[in-house]
Amino acid sequence: MTISYASMTIDDYDAVINVWHGMPGIGLHLDEADSRNGIAVYLRRNPGMSLVARDGTHVVGAVLCGHDGRRGYLSHLAVQPEYRGQGIGCEMIRRCLAVLRAEGIVKCTIMVYTDNNNGQAFWERQGWWKRENLLCMQAYTGE
Numbered sequence: 001m002t003i004s005y006a007s008m009t010i011d012d013y014d015a016v017i018n019v020w021h022g023m024p025g026i027g028l029h030l031d032e033a034d035s036r037n038g039i040a041v042y043l044r045r046n047p048g049m050s051l052v053a054r055d056g057t058h059v060v061g062a063v064l065c066g067h068d069g070r071r072g073y074l075s076h077l078a079v080q081p082e083y084r085g086q087g088i089g090c091e092m093i094r095r096c097l098a099v100l101r102a103e104g105i106v107k108c109t110i111m112v113y114t115d116n117n118n119g120q121a122f123w124e125r126q127g128w129w130k131r132e133n134l135l136c137m138q139a140y141t142g143e
């Protein structure tokens with residue numbers, strides 16, 4: 001099987017949501033930022049950085065990638081269960097980090113749900129480390 005990789009466009013939205021939807025570690029937590037408009041805004045702000053992996057025309061994996069000028073961020077890395085363990089997740093990460101590096105971004109951050117033990121184990125296996133001195137906090141920007 002040959003997997004191809006391409007920049008995510010908004011035309012991939014339905015297929016990507018299909019990959020994420022209901023997936024433990026990701027799809028149980030989709031919200032307004034993952035709406036069609038939310039993803040369109042994200043892709044426009046971070047052109048050419050997010051990826052899809054395809055088997056033929058079928059989207060089997062996806063990741064959001066962007067940066068704020070200081071740090072890179074990866075979100076929603078996901079590979080369909082029947083395609084896991086073949087290096088697709090790692091290849092998407094490798095490509096994203098290369099694009100970030102080319103933009104002068106030297107560090108990348110991910111958020112992993114605390115109950116996503118598999119996800120944490122995966123990232124640690126890839127050499128990512130926990131920031132034990134940081135805690136993520138959030139607020140709405142308005143009412």
Ligand SMILES: CC(C)(COP(=O)(O)OP(=O)(O)OC[C@H]1O[C@@H](n2cnc3c(N)ncnc32)[C@H](O)[C@@H]1OP(=O)(O)O)[C@@H](O)C(=O)NCCC(=O)NCCS
Pocket residue numbers: 023024025026076077078079080083084085086087088089090091110111112113116117118119121122125
């Ligand atoms: C995490 C995920 C994207 C990995 O995708 P994948 O295509 O199976 O990953 P790869 O095949 O590229 O994995 C390659 C390496 O990761 C390791 N790995 C994969 N899953 C792992 C796990 N749960 N724990 C530890 N290592 C893991 C493999 O052993 C392999 O390492 P090796 O080559 O050194 O043996 C996939 O399991 C997934 O979609 N999970 C659900 C969504 C999720 O939790 N995403 C992360 C959100 S933060």
